[in-house]
Amino acid sequence: MEMKILYPQTELEKRKQELKRCFPFPDSFFMDVRTTPVYSHTQTVVDCANCFMVLCKPTGARARVTEGCSFRRRKTGD
Numbered sequence: 001m002e003m004k005i006l007y008p009q010t011e012l013e014k015r016k017q018e019l020k021r022c023f024p025f026p027d028s029f030f031m032d033v034r035t036t037p038v039y040s041h042t043q044t045v046v047d048c049a050n051c052f053m054v055l056c057k058p059t060g061a062r063a064r065v066t067e068g069c070s071f072r073r074r075k076t077g078d
Contacts, residue, residue, distance in 0.1 A: 030074040033065060
């Protein structure tokens with residue numbers, strides 16, 4: 001199968017490692033967990049300022065959001 005170099009398929013680009021993509025973009029992002037902004041690859045435990053509940057715990061790569069907590073991915077401009 002012939003691959004287009006100038007216009008690669010987005011599914012294939014997302015599966016590649018960050019630095020080997022045609023147009024590199026980071027895998028990390030900011031997210032809102034119960035109205036608290038949290039970095040997706042945080043390296044410390046994040047607690048809620050109001051209820052002192054643990055919102056997410058660090059793992060080897062991405063932070064694991066505590067079960068029962070809702071989160072949404074923040075837009076780039078926020």
